[in-house]
Amino acid sequence: MAQSEQEILEGLAEIVNEETGLPTDSVQADKSFTEDLDIDSLSMMTIVVNAEEKFGVRIPDDEVKNLTTVGDAVSFIAKNQG
Amino acid sequence: MTATRRVVVTGLGATTPLGGTVAETWDAVLAGRSGARTMTYDWVEKYELPVTFAATIKTPPSEVLTKVETRRLDPSAQYAMIASREAWAHAGSPEVEPERLAVAIGTGIGGVWTLLDQWDNLREKGPRRVFPLAVPMLMANSPAGNVSLELGARAGAHSTVSACASGAEAMGFALEMIRSGRADIVVAGGTEAAVHPLPFAGFAAMQALSKRNDDPERASRPYDTGRDGFVLGEGAAVMVLESEEHAKARGATIYAELAGVGMSADSHHIAAPEPEGAGASRAMLEAVERADLSATDIVHINAHATSTPVGDVAESNAIRRAFGDAADGMPVSATKSMTGHLLGAAGALEGVLTVLALQHRVAPATINLDDFDPQINLDVVRGEARTLPDGDIAALNNSFGFGGHNVALTFKSV
Numbered sequence: 001m002a003q004s005e006q007e008i009l010e011g012l013a014e015i016v017n018e019e020t021g022l023p024t025d026s027v028q029a030d031k032s033f034t035e036d037l038d039i040d041s042l043s044m045m046t047i048v049v050n051a052e053e054k055f056g057v058r059i060p061d062d063e064v065k066n067l068t069t070v071g072d073a074v075s076f077i078a079k080n081q082g
Numbered sequence: 083m084t085a086t087r088r089v090v091v092t093g094l095g096a097t098t099p100l101g102g103t104v105a106e107t108w109d110a111v112l113a114g115r116s117g118a119r120t121m122t123y124d125w126v127e128k129y130e131l132p133v134t135f136a137a138t139i140k141t142p143p144s145e146v147l148t149k150v151e152t153r154r155l156d157p158s159a160q161y162a163m164i165a166s167r168e169a170w171a172h173a174g175s176p177e178v179e180p181e182r183l184a185v186a187i188g189t190g191i192g193g194v195w196t197l198l199d200q201w202d203n204l205r206e207k208g209p210r211r212v213f214p215l216a217v218p219m220l221m222a223n224s225p226a227g228n229v230s231l232e233l234g235a236r237a238g239a240h241s242t243v244s245a246c247a248s249g250a251e252a253m254g255f256a257l258e259m260i261r262s263g264r265a266d267i268v269v270a271g272g273t274e275a276a277v278h279p280l281p282f283a284g285f286a287a288m289q290a291l292s293k294r295n296d297d298p299e300r301a302s303r304p305y306d307t308g309r310d311g312f313v314l315g316e317g318a319a320v321m322v323l324e325s326e327e328h329a330k331a332r333g334a335t336i337y338a339e340l341a342g343v344g345m346s347a348d349s350h351h352i353a354a355p356e357p358e359g360a361g362a363s364r365a366m367l368e369a370v371e372r373a374d375l376s377a378t379d380i381v382h383i384n385a386h387a388t389s390t391p392v393g394d395v396a397e398s399n400a401i402r403r404a405f406g407d408a409a410d411g412m413p414v415s416a417t418k419s420m421t422g423h424l425l426g427a428a429g430a431l432e433g434v435l436t437v438l439a440l441q442h443r444v445a446p447a448t449i450n451l452d453d454f455d456p457q458i459n460l461d462v463v464r465g466e467a468r469t470l471p472d473g474d475i476a477a478l479n480n481s482f483g484f485g486g487h488n489v490a491l492t493f494k495s496v
Contacts, residue, residue, distance in 0.1 A: 021150035045214035052210065 002081045008055065008074045015050045019043055029071035037070075057081055089260045089341075090496065092334045093173025093322030094434050095165040095271075099315050099422055102141030103168060107421075107431075108438050112467060114449045116299035116420055118313045125279045133291045135298035136277045137315030137422025154215055155228060156193035157275030161318035161427070162225035163232060166269055170233060173322035174334055176267060182328075184237035184265040185230040186256045187320065188248030190426030190483070191276045193220035198280060225273045225318075237265040243426075245483030246386070248272050249319065250429025250491055254343030256323045257491075266328040271320030272430035285314060288353065290390065302423075303450035304387035304394050304416035305458045312388040315422030319431035338437040339494040341375065341476065344368025348486030355393050355482060359400025362488045366404040366478060369490035375476055377408035380492075382445045382470055382477035384436045385460075387416035388423050397480065398458045412478070413468050414460045415439070416448040429481030433491055436479040440495040443470040 003011070013027035020043055033039045039047070048059050051073070057080045059067075067073045096103065099117025100110035110117070117137040126134050143160040144152050152160060166187075170176075196219040203211045218224060223241035230239035238259070242251040249272020256268035276282075285291050292311040294301035302313040321340075329336055344365040350356035370377060383401065387394050394416075401409050417435050424431055439445055445468040454462070470477075479491045 018149065018153065021148060042214055042218075049210060049214060 002078070003055070005074050005078050008077050009070070011054055012051060012070065012073060015047055015054060019046045019050065027070055029069065029074060031070050032068055033070065051077065055081055087261050088326035088339060089257050089323055090326050090329050090336045091321050091338045091340060091437050092324045092329050092336060093169040094337065094437065095167065095169030095172060096317065096319040096431060096434055097139060097141060097161050097164045098317040098319070098424070098431060099137035099140055100420060102146065104434060108435070111417055111420055111435060111446045112444070114420065114447055116302065116449065117315065118298040118301055118422055120298055129279050129283065131279065131282055132286050133282065133293055134295045135301065135313070137313050138277055139316050154219070156196040156219045156224060158189055158193055158273050159219070159225040159228045161275055161316070162187050162229055162271070162273035162320065165271060165273070165318040165320040166229045166232065169269060169320040169322050176332060176334065178267050178328070180234045180236040182237055182266040183233060183235040184239065184256070184259060184268045185226045185233070185235045186240040186242065186252040186259070186268055186270040187226040187229060188242035188244065188252040188272045188426050189222050189225060190243070190245045190248050190274055191281055192222035193224055194276055194278050194281060196220040198278065229269060233269060235269065244487035244489070245485050246423065246425050246428050247481040247483035247487040247489040248426035248429065249431065250433060250479065250481035250489040251345065251487070253321060253323065253340065253430065253433050253491055254345060254489055257340050257343050260323060260325050267322060267324045269320060270323050271318060272427040273318035274425040274427040275316050276425060277314055277316045282314065292389065300450050302389045302419045304389045304419050304448060305455050305462050306451050307453045307455045309389045309391060309394065311390055312418070313422040315424040317424050317431065318427050319434045321434060321437070336496050338440050339496055340491065341494045342369045342371070342373030342492035344372065344490045346488045348488065350486055353484045355396035357396050357399065359396050359403050361486065362397065362400035362480070362482060363404035365488040365490040366401065366480065369478060369492045373476065373492040373494065375492065377405040378411065379476045380412050380478050381475045382439055383412050383414045384432045384439065384477065384479045385414050385416050386480045386482045388418055394455070395457045397482070398460050402459055410461060412461065413445045413463045415446045415463050417446055419449045419451070429479065429489060432481065433479050436477050436493050439470065440475060440477055440493055443472070444468065445470055
């Protein structure tokens with residue numbers, strides 16, 4: 001059931017695209033959600049709740065602030081996937 | 083009270099049951115087409131709704147907006163955004179200081195789709211599945227807020243909420259805002275996206291809706307003896323209202339003048355109109371007086387006329403009470419016979435249609451008027467459209483809402 005980090009990255013890029021309109025190929029592991037992708041905290045929460053549903057993980061509110069880059073989110077999801 | 087600053091109409095926008103633009107809507111009105119149709123949504127059967135038709139939006143927002151916009155805006159804000167963009171472009175995308183530009187967009191019901199979709203999410207999936215944008219999407223000021231974001235309007239973003247008078251009230255609010263000097267341009271109008279099972283069931287429960295399920299296009303029939311309620315509609319209409327000074331300085335095309343607004347409250351019943359029309363007539367008289375006009379200057383009325391048995395008669399009484407014999411010279415159009423009743427957008431759409439009537443010198447015909455109700459004492463335009471006189475003319479647009487709200491707008495030709 002666990003997905004590879006590449007699969008998670010692709011899935012996450014789709015969510016970011018749906019929520020913000022950013023092209024999927026701009027969503028790269030080294031990109032910062034706020035600095036590079038200009039995603040505000042409210043949009044970040046929409047991405048988080050969609051990611052929880054898509055990947056079957058729970059991302060606690062306290063954890064969200066640690067997810068600075070797309071890669072941070074991918075690692076967190078990979079580590080915590082059931 | 084004499085007006086100091088003149089306020090003019092420099093842009094129009096609409097998305098309605100008759101068309102995705104003002105031009106498409108106006109063409110359909112002149113052609114006498116109905117926007118009512120049988121609904122094919124699964125919820126109509128699922129909830130066994132007693133009414134199976136509505137005047138649904140002609141052009142789905144998904145054909146006009148981006149995927150992200152449709153995801154992050156309630157349909158009520160989507161319609162407002164579409165109409166506002168059209169109006170703004172029509173006005174020539176004015177150069178204006180953000181601090182002199184405002185928005186006033188009303189709605190009757192607000193973001194009911196978002197509210198109840200998210201309630202379903204909460205009950206079925208838990209609080210974590212409630213969309214983080216639920217509140218900014220469902221709030222009734224969301225259309226005004228989002229349009230102010232879109233246009234960079236910083237003089238204010240206001241939302242009038244007065245049921246079916248909301249759209250007209252927003253335009254009246256805008257007029258006073260410009261006159262008082264708070265803004266040079268106000269993007270004003272109304273929006274509604276309430277073709278949803280809950281408001282539908284609610285309106286049906288109060289016996290407000292026509293039940294003519296076998297013939298939707300004939301269901302909205304103001305002033306006809308066979309009328310049995312209104313036809314629920316949806317959409318948005320918006321005007322760019324501007325001080326004459328500002329419009330002239332930038333060389334804008336001026337379509338009409340918004341010359342006066344009158345407002346009153348019935349304090350009679352939460353939903354029923356006051357049958358003698360005391361409050362409604364006061365609003366009409368005020369709208370005319372504040373435009374520095376007299377009754378004989380009014381050559382056309384776009385009536386509220388929703389096609390309910392009681393409401394149409396009450397408005398007729400109110401018009402006579404206000405203007406007496408002078409009402410003989412005021413050909414009345416009931417455009418809801420074609421558009422259906424857009425609730426919080428109705429007054430705004432009818433304001434747009436009143437401006438077009440003055441501009442093109444034509445009062446649209448009321449459709450489905452086969453057997454004129456003798457209780458109606460008005461010169462109703464029927465059969466074919468009526469040409470309006472040349473020269474300086476003025477017209478009145480009436481809107482009334484549950485809660486006892488009465489709003490009348492006076493427009494002048496230019």
